[in-house]
Amino acid sequence: MTFRGQVTLDGPSGTGKSSVARGVAARLGAAYLDTGAMYRAATVAVLDAGVDPADADGVARTVAGARIEVGTDAATETVRVDGVDVAARIRGAEVTRAVSAVSAVPAVRRRLVDQQRALVAAAGTVVVEGRDIGTVVLPDATLKIYLTAAPEARAQRRAAQLGIREQSEIVELAADLRRRDEFDSSRADSPLRPAAEAIVVDSTELDQQGVVDRVVALAESAVGVGERA
Ligand SMILES: Nc1ncnc2c1ncn2[C@@H]1O[C@H](COP(=O)(O)OP(=O)(O)OP(=O)(O)O)[C@@H](O)[C@H]1O
Ligand SMILES: Nc1ccn([C@H]2C[C@H](O)[C@@H](COP(=O)(O)O)O2)c(=O)n1
Numbered sequence: 001m002t003f004r005g006q007v008t009l010d011g012p013s014g015t016g017k018s019s020v021a022r023g024v025a026a027r028l029g030a031a032y033l034d035t036g037a038m039y040r041a042a043t044v045a046v047l048d049a050g051v052d053p054a055d056a057d058g059v060a061r062t063v064a065g066a067r068i069e070v071g072t073d074a075a076t077e078t079v080r081v082d083g084v085d086v087a088a089r090i091r092g093a094e095v096t097r098a099v100s101a102v103s104a105v106p107a108v109r110r111r112l113v114d115q116q117r118a119l120v121a122a123a124g125t126v127v128v129e130g131r132d133i134g135t136v137v138l139p140d141a142t143l144k145i146y147l148t149a150a151p152e153a154r155a156q157r158r159a160a161q162l163g164i165r166e167q168s169e170i171v172e173l174a175a176d177l178r179r180r181d182e183f184d185s186s187r188a189d190s191p192l193r194p195a196a197e198a199i200v201v202d203s204t205e206l207d208q209q210g211v212v213d214r215v216v217a218l219a220e221s222a223v224g225v226g227e228r229a
Helices: 017-028 035-048 056-064 093-103 106-123 133-137 151-162 167-186 208-221
Strands: 006-010 031-034 068-070 079-081 126-130 143-148 199-202
Touching: 006 017, 006 133, 006 208, 017 031, 017 126, 017 208, 031 035, 031 106, 035 056, 035 068, 035 079, 035 093, 035 106, 035 126, 056 093, 056 106, 068 106, 093 106, 093 167, 106 126, 106 133, 126 133, 133 143, 143 208, 151 167, 199 208
Parallel strands: 006 126, 006 143, 031 126, 143 199
Antiparallel strands: 068 079
16 A cells, blocks of 8 residues: 655754655655745745845735745745745745744744645645644644754754865854754744654664655555545
């Protein structure tokens, strides 16, 4: 029997959620939704409107008026704001610095969570990654994973991803990851935390393929649960 249902993948920044979620989606023949890309796209709209990310009312108004489109095909990344392709821009430092403030605004979350649920309903079997997917967006998901990794491993991986070798820059990267995690975990609305039923997977000692294998094995052992749900 094949897996049918939803896999949620939550966890702190740089634990490997995006890469693992794509790999799992490919193995399961499932769709893939990167909800962080949606908050990043909303941040592009805020920055382009010249609104201060700390101005919650301005952020809420701007995001309410923006058309945010994110695809659910694991093989191609589609991210648009008002029809403009922002897939590369959302990964830049300016957006990364501002995204936690934008994503803490309750009206932004309500709007994007509604959109996420609609995308998931249209996608069928899907792997969804973010911070609040198992706790808030899809509380009845078939399989919930909470991905962790030691802070040093996360900083090293992000440095490798960005081609950074300088030790002082790696220390700075680690501080940025910590700052974003603290912000995302301490916000009032939908803070980052594991769902009660989530299976915690620590990727510190596993390579990317090892994590994908582990999650796919967990999904295969959940076959039947999706059909009953
Ligand atoms: N288990 C692993 N071992 C080594 N490197 C890994 C592992 N998992 C992911 N990576 C690498 O770490 C980097 C960060 O991974 P990724 O972007 O998937 O993390 P993330 O949790 O989605 O981050 P963010 O929340 O900031 O978007 C990527 O270069 C990825 O290839
Ligand atoms: N479900 C989600 C997904 C993401 N966010 C916020 C918090 C993150 O710092 C930011 C960017 O996410 P990333 O691309 O790094 O996964 O978006 C959130 O609040 N809820």
